[in-house]
Amino acid sequence: xxxxxxxxxxxxxxxxxxxxxxxxxxxxxxxxxxxxxxxxxxxxxxxxxxxxxxxxxxxxxxxxxxxxxxxxxxxxxxxxxxxxxxxxxxxxxxxxxxxxxxxxxxxxxxxxxxxxxxxxxxxxxxxxxxxxxxxxxxxxxxxxxxxxxxxxxxxxxxxxxxxxxxxxxxxxxxxxxxxxxxxxxxxxxxxxxxxxxxxxxxxxxxxxxxxxxxxxxxxxxxxxxxxxxxxxxxxxxxxxxxxxxxxxxxxxxxxxxxxxxxxxxxxxxxxxxxxxxxxxxxxxxxxxxxxxxxxxxxxxxxxxxxxxxxxxxxxxxxxxxxxxxxxxxxxxxxxxxxxxxxxxxxxxxxxxxxxxxxxxxxxxxxxxxxxxxxxxxxxxxxxxxxxxxxxxxxxxxxxxxxxxxxxxxxxxxxxxxxxxxxxxxxxxxxxxxx
Amino acid sequence: xxxxxxxxxxxxxxxxxxxxxxxxxxxxxxxxxxxxxxxxxxxxxxxxxxxxxxxxxxxxxxxxxxxxxxxxxxxxxxxxxxxxxxxxxxxxxxxxxxxxxxxxxxxxxxxxxxxxxxxxxxxxxxxxxxxxxxxxxxxxxxxxxxxxxxxxxxxxxxxxxxxxxxxxxxxxxxxxxxxxxxxxxxxxxxxxxxxxxxxxxxxxxxxxxxxxxxxxxxxxxxxxxxxxxxxxxxxxxxxxxxxxxxxxxxxxxxxxxxxxxxxxxxxxxxxxxxxxxxxxxxxxxxxxxxxxxxxxxxxxxxxxxxxxxxx
Numbered sequence: 252x253x254x255x256x257x258x259x260x261x262x263x264x265x266x267x268x269x270x271x272x273x274x275x276x277x278x279x280x281x282x283x284x285x286x287x288x289x290x291x292x293x294x295x296x297x298x299x300x301x302x303x304x305x306x307x308x309x310x311x312x313x314x315x316x317x318x319x320x321x322x323x324x325x326x327x328x329x330x331x332x333x334x335x336x337x338x339x340x341x342x343x344x345x346x347x348x349x350x351x352x353x354x355x356x357x358x359x360x361x362x363x364x365x366x367x368x369x370x371x372x373x374x375x376x377x378x379x380x381x382x383x384x385x386x387x388x389x390x391x392x393x394x395x396x397x398x399x400x401x402x403x404x405x406x407x408x409x410x411x412x413x414x415x416x417x418x419x420x421x422x423x424x425x426x427x428x429x430x431x432x433x434x435x436x437x438x439x440x441x442x443x444x445x446x447x448x449x450x451x452x453x454x455x456x457x458x459x460x461x462x463x464x465x466x467x468x469x470x471x472x473x474x475x476x477x478x479x480x481x482x483x484x485x486x487x488x489x490x491x492x493x494x495x496x497x498x499x500x501x502x503x504x505x506x507x508x509x510x511x512x513x514x515x516x517x518x519x520x521x522x523x524x525x526x527x528x529x530x531x532x533x534x535x536x537x538x539x540x541x542x543x544x545x546x547x548x549x550x551x552x553x554x555x556x557x558x559x560x561x562x563x564x565x566x567x568x569x570x571x572x573x574x575x576x577x578x579x580x581x582x583x584x585x586x587x588x589x590x591x592x593x594x595x596x597x598x599x600x601x602x603x604x605x606x607x608x609x610x611x612x613x614x615x616x617x618x619x620x621x622x623x624x625x626x627x628x629x630x631x632x633x634x635x636x637x638x639x640x641x642x643x644x645x646x647x648x649x650x651x652x653x654x655x656x657x658x659x660x661x662x663x664x665x666x667x668x669x670x671x672x673x674x675x676x677x678x679x680x681x682x683x684x685x
Numbered sequence: 686x687x688x689x690x691x692x693x694x695x696x697x698x699x700x701x702x703x704x705x706x707x708x709x710x711x712x713x714x715x716x717x718x719x720x721x722x723x724x725x726x727x728x729x730x731x732x733x734x735x736x737x738x739x740x741x742x743x744x745x746x747x748x749x750x751x752x753x754x755x756x757x758x759x760x761x762x763x764x765x766x767x768x769x770x771x772x773x774x775x776x777x778x779x780x781x782x783x784x785x786x787x788x789x790x791x792x793x794x795x796x797x798x799x800x801x802x803x804x805x806x807x808x809x810x811x812x813x814x815x816x817x818x819x820x821x822x823x824x825x826x827x828x829x830x831x832x833x834x835x836x837x838x839x840x841x842x843x844x845x846x847x848x849x850x851x852x853x854x855x856x857x858x859x860x861x862x863x864x865x866x867x868x869x870x871x872x873x874x875x876x877x878x879x880x881x882x883x884x885x886x887x888x889x890x891x892x893x894x895x896x897x898x899x900x901x902x903x904x905x906x907x908x909x910x911x912x913x914x915x916x917x918x919x920x921x922x923x924x925x926x927x928x929x930x931x932x933x934x935x936x937x938x939x940x941x942x943x944x945x946x947x948x949x950x951x952x953x954x955x956x957x958x959x960x961x962x963x964x965x966x967x968x969x970x971x972x973x974x975x976x977x978x979x980x981x982x983x984x985x986x987x988x989x990x991x992x993x994x995x996x
Contacts, residue, residue, distance in 0.1 A: 261795055262970070262988040268791040269966035272784050273864050326762060436761065490849055491772075547848040550773030578773060582843075635843065639777050684777070 341383035453510035461530035475505030521660025568594035590627040717742025721749035724883025731876035773848035860968035887920035920964030924971035925956035952979035
């Protein structure tokens with residue numbers, strides 16, 4: 252043993268640091284002998300307010316979303332989301348603009364011509380304008396509940412359900428998935444299945460698909476089911492690079508027609524002769540391949556993905572999506588976002604029907620089934636708020652450009668039959684961890 | 686009289702710890718054994734009630750496992766893993782983690798950067814398995830940009846680790862657990878308590894019959910040159926490289942690495958044992974001494990601490 256020496260400055264510093272460590276944590280928690288080991292298992296709360304507005308007085312939605320995520324330890328996580336959205340504004344009914352005024356009835360009307368004692372709401376579209384139903388209003392309530400837990404040593408089991416209801420549409424869905432980690436958790440294989448059951452009961456009844464609009468034929472409630480599956484692999488390629496490849500397949504069956512969409516039927520010169528309700532095939536099989544990469548470049552994180560989609564209606568699509576998260580100081584980050592999308596038209600899509608040609612069995616003028624390209628540009632600004640909170644604001648501009656917008660028919664000259672769509676998206680989010 | 690082995694009541698026995706054992710010794714001490722942090726752990730109580738001692742032992746083991754689960758870099762759900770996975774984004778930590786990071790920050794500054802909780806990435810090329818596999822100097826140099834606590838943005842409760850960097854509480858965690866468990870048990874128990882986690886230990890006071898007899902394992906000698914000490918109060922910690930070194934061309938590469946070069950500190954003692962007010966304090970002094978290499982002894986003398994150095 253050595254001679255006793257005075258305590259050095261360094262030793263004093265270490266004594267002070269050690270005392271600070273032991274006393275601060277002794278105060279921070281007084282462990283109870285009978286308590287199980289306690290690990291921080293935060294409750295995460297996400298509150299979002301999404302605002303979406305299309306140009307030219309078209310649809311706007313306000314969507315509050317509240318999501319709660321509770322970690323029960325041992326990687327057992329319960330995740331619940333509640334969404335309430337309200338949609339209002341004008342929505343295109345599928346008919347093309349004309350040089351003459353056009354009159355339509357809102358779907359809730361009981362007939363196309365006003366009758367005593369029956370409710371009829373008509374709207375007239377000015378020459379050159381895109382026919383849109385101005386009375387469109389919808390409210391949706393949706394809830395999701397998901398549970399995930401480890402199964403054995405390297406597997407995670409998850410399952411959950413979804414319920415949503417609107418005035419004219421109800422949906423129930425369930426899903427289950429299993430993922431397996433191996434290669435020191437650097438590789439994850441996942442597989443999942445899902446099943447959805449929907450009930451469609453349009454305002455004023457579901458129209459008979461393909462029938463003449465003037466007859467106003469309606470059917471009772473209709474249903475559809477969607478069954479799907481997914482397989483995927485996630486691979487950590489290096490400390491800074493994670494890649495994921497997913498293949499999904501789903502098959503919808505039942506009433507896939509949009510009950511509110513019609514098509515214009517024009518004569519040989521392009522004058523509107525009549526309208527028809529659209530009619531879609533009653534099955535649709537979709538496949539998609541999705542590849543996403545997350546790459547850390549210093550403190551900046553790049554998220555780059557590509558999706559290839561294809562379905563049995565001949566709609567093929569490509570999506571490229573890029574996000575870059577840039578830290579501006581340690582409390583604030585900026586996330587620029589760019590997305591490019593392109594799709595080909597469904598094989599039964601047409602801007603309008605012709606009186607002269609053979610009548611098709613399936614038909615739709617829904618702009619969502621047209622060939623178009625779209626871009627989204629925007630950015631999200633996030634900042635930490637308080638001890639465990641984060642506040643963010645997202646601003647995005649969406650633009651959709653249909654490939655086919657005009658016709659060579661004389662009566663349709665000078666009309667934009669499927670105008671560009673622009674939309675603005677504003678999202679306010681607050682994330683809190685207890 | 687034969688030592689009585691107490692039957693442990695299933696109601697409070699931790700179900701996932703088959704090695705949890707309570708033993709009433711002949712010398713009036715009740716010993717509780719369990720395993721935590723890859724070390725054999727021992728809780729000695731100056732007590733007669735085996736059942737009560739078992740309950741205290743259970744609380745001690747739970748606390749050790751809690752700390753291990755929370756701070757182990759090997760567990761994906763630990764706060765250390767969360768921080769290490771954050772890829773450059775800020776992580777908010779709780780008070781306990783904040784206190785440990787504060788402590789590591791002060792030790793980093795007091796050691797002029799020699800003690801560094803970000804140095805663990807060097808393990809990617811240094812595997813101290815007793816072999817002669819000395820890494821390629823380029824591989825070591827490539828890791829240096831990922832080391833340096835000064836690159837970490839620490840403003841409690843937010844820690845921001847540049848992407849690719851890692852922290853771990855090796856060199857602090859076990860000693861911290863010893864002091865925490867001692868505080869926890871001493872809060873509920875009036876007698877003398879000694880907590881020993883794989884040779885790092887602390888006690889609140891000596892039993893009435895006399896000071897604790899502590900045997901410290903010395904490396905290479907496998908118990909032959911056990912250091913026998915009498916401990917009345919405070920902590921005792923040992924830093925050594927018994928089985929953790931590389932040997933090549935007659936040069937012994939110690940697992941004590943110099944964060945400035947990424948290479949082992951030369952002329953490190955085989956073992957340094959320090960006695961101090963707490964196990965945490967003893968542990969950090971022993972670690973600092975090892976980092977001094979050939980100057981370990983003079984460093985310890987300068988600090989005015991009781992120490993036992995083996996070369």
